[in-house]
Amino acid sequence: MALRQASDFAELAALIKQARLLDRRRGHYFTRIGVNLALYAAVWAAFALLGDSWWQLVVAAALAVMTTQLAFIGHDAGHKQIFASKRWNEIAGYVHSGLTGVSYGWWVAKHNRHHANPNHEDEDPDVDISVLAFTQRQGEAKRGPLRWIASHQAVLFFPLLFLEGFALHSHSIRHSGRERYLMIANVVVYLAAVFWVLSPVQAIAFVVVHQGLWGFYMGCSFAPNHKGMPVLSAGHSLDFLRKQVLTSRNIRGGWFVDLLLGGLNYQIEHHLFPSMPRPHLRHAQVIVRRFCTERGISYAQCGLFRSYGYVLEHLHEVSAPLRKAAV
Template identity: 35%
Template sequence: MCQQEVRRVERKGSAFSTDPPSPTSVTKSSKERIVSWGELSLHNTVEDSWIAIKGRVYDVTNFAKFHPGGDILFTASGLDATDVFAGFHNLTDAWKLLPPLLVGTLEDANNPPLPNVDPQYVQDIVEMRKQISALKLYDSSKLYYAYKIASNVALCSLSVAIVMYSGSWPAIAIAAFIMALFWQQCGWLAHDFLHHQVFNRRYINNLFGLLIGNIFQGFSVGWWKTKHNHHHAVPNVTDAPSGGDPDIATTPILFWSEKLIEGELEDLPLWMLRNQAVLYVPILCFARISWLVQSIQHNIPKPNPNITSKVMYYSEIATLFVHHSLFFALVVKVGMMYSVPKALSYMMMSHAWGGILLGVVFAVGHNAMDVLTLEEMREVDFIRLQVRTTRNVDPNWFTDWLCGGLNYQVEHHIFPSVPRHHLWKLARILRAFCDKHNISYTSKTLADGNKDVCQILQDVSKAA
């Protein structure tokens, strides 16, 4: 499920700061329906979808067309969605949408039929959320984000200044790399705003998302949200009622697990599969161009008006047009000042580095971690799913900056509304929780993480 498009009543604290009472304190009507875990699990398809949130069961089958995240809510069909709801709905008003969908009360809600999940484990999650709220880790520093915007603009200005000052090949190459850094850093910054980490009001975050994501970086806000929120719900999961993780749906270009190889091998481009570890970096050189194209394609069909307003739709088109117009004008200017080959080189190198700089960070976050089928996903709780499929990058001043806070990928996946400048504090809390419950927590250097990524590509190639 995703961040709801409803008014935020209270930013401080967790999604459960003023939520309905726990199932143990609810006074049940004598006629209120009791739903067993077994019955809940039967309603696990797009055509028949029930989910449980904090001890209450809801029928969301017909709600997807009104849900701001669309059919992403079907990823939790037949499951307890309490933790994923809390992660994606840091809005107390989201609860107001649920009563009309109520089916009944979940029987023995604090004791789900999952390995290593008992009432104490559930209570520890509640206590962890209370601790995060008490420490005010959901509160953002506006000064910090003002600095991040200014420093990003400085990168763009530096790239333009260099290429305007000198037309030498080294200057062209350096300017292109800095422009790629600008795009990469804008990606992380737009990510923060679009997870609604910064401001209390959704529309302000979206406005900054349009500025930083669409105009500065060139990636569609709507395209990114649809893809990224789905990834958050089912990380490294091959399939789900509304589709698996789009971030590993890179076949037939890249295969991240043997579980993704379907059908007869002769139907696949075997030369690519067998050489994918070698082709990985060259493929990343074209990744940014692919994402630019996907951003445009996403906005060609008219959106569902229940999910995307006309204002947002036309704002997307206008801001993407501004991005491409500005960069095209810059490339033309370089060509007029120096030569067409130098202009094209600046354009191609900046796009190539743009793909590499994004890829080496987000690939480390999940690739070469466990890949699960839908059946395997249903056997783990939300926190174990996120920790099992996610890798952190060991923190230092450089990785904190280069990765845009996503070196704390585990913490971000479980608490996506916590601003990046608080993630180091959150990491201490989550690690203590994982240690207590014997949950394996992975963190490696950026270099070692990328080695693992290349190794898994090679291993899958050999297995095929």
Template identity: 45%
Template sequence: MVKETGLLQRTRWFYALVGGALAVAFGGVVTGFILLGDSWFQLLMAAALGIIFTQVAFLAHEAAHRQIFASGPANARLARVLAAGVVGISYAWWDSKHSRHHANPNRVGRDPDIEVDTISFLDEDAAQARGLRNAITRRQGWLFFPLLTLEGLNLHWQGLRHLLSREPVKGRWVELGLIALRFALLLTPVFLLLPVGMAFAFLGVQLAVFGVYMGASFAPNHKGMPVIAPDAKLDFFSKQVRTSRNISGGWWATWLMGGLNYQVEHHLFPNMPRPHLARAREIVREYCASIDVPYTETTLWRSYGIVIAYLNRVGLAARDPFDCPAASQFRRA
């Protein structure tokens, strides 16, 4: 009982520290924004704001997994306020999508994270790409990180589209109100205190940094790991471990990625708070070795290389099989 109390106290102190640090950082950005005035150095404040919003999104993710408070409803309320009211994305949309991902990571037809969007994650989706999407898919590995500059805008749009759809949405009007208030508080000072061109540049930088940071934190987790066929039979443990990839680095990777660096443990124990994942990693690694289940862990930079190579390989399916200089000459003849 004493040990459990100690773990709970450590969890509370950890999230209090994270929340306090983000509040101080946000206060620093507001102060810097006011002091800098009409200056292009404001773009530094915009970049800092993109980083802060991403870190808040990590907290919303943890609250949605019931990691912060003992009460489920309290976690859900916090997740909704952080996601919609601070970050500006729909908690209802994200929660539905993310829950399906956790149940069936990398399973064809069931994991929404590998469904085709601008990027194709499956050969069959790449082969069906047409027009502009075909041109992007053919080079999607190299274009992946540049495209992430638009991911922030995409996350806002997807959430709003879900909230404005005709399907039932829990907390629809609460979230729409929070998102409207959030954008009013953000856009009003930006457009009142900065010239129009600088204001749009501020928003562009903030959204780009937010999108790249979010995408660069989530992409290493599963992209390039085994894809499960729709009819494959796998037990829970094997399914979660084989499709997940950890990022090495210890404490700095945990802070940088909001605990997503321990993706294997997070998928096995989705309610486990961030400060306890490192210890769980030791136990899981040892157990995987004892039952001969592959446990994947690599560096952050190596994971990006794997993701780019995987996306480029999938993108080959979008290419014309006769797209080579010799074939072009024969076609012209």
């Protein structure tokens, strides 16, 4: 059985390669990067022209959207989806990390650990979050205020996402080595520009709206992918194919969902073939889903809002013992 399971992925990979879905799509990425950078620059130009005004909060919201779109490109560069050359992918990654204020080196190392062991209770950093519990064992280990937050995590989940942007900046500065100076420069230049143009109260409001909405958008883009799916523990016997498919969830939708979620809505295909260019993921889905169906492998897919429902249901169920203990 183990040999048969191992050969399953080799067979699937052969089908993907035969369809040429691992070929680079540089033209697509050049266009996307160019449009993103032009829109990002236009938002900052609007900021400069508008001056000291409460309408800047609209600019802050637009900036949150574009910051997330730039982060999606950084994600693709980190997986070497854009160029065949490691160096050029790193250049693209570092440029976009410099614009978003997220350490490229720190994030890539963390994200690679996630891809190697998705939804693994002990080895996936994405299910090791201080304020959340994804298993009852994690919940039981919480103490003090963190235990109270975890016991009410289903209610607090979306409000907590507004802090995600601030957390990403903090982690990037603390854990990025020499890249720390680039992250600090990002924060200094950003705050200097905002407080130079706006009054102190409006500047604070701008930062809160921009960073809050950016964190919320980022969190809402990544949360549906694995949260509420099976959590693995030490000693599991799943092969690579089943480990990646059974712990991931796809999100239905057309071109708008593809754009909104940066291709992360094809999470199953992305986890099976991380270096696959984003525009090929929807084509790979046809092959992967048919392949899983033929072999009786569960393939999870639902609408965006239903995925959030699954996330909240899982968080509520896991935290039930904590609420009972507090009564």
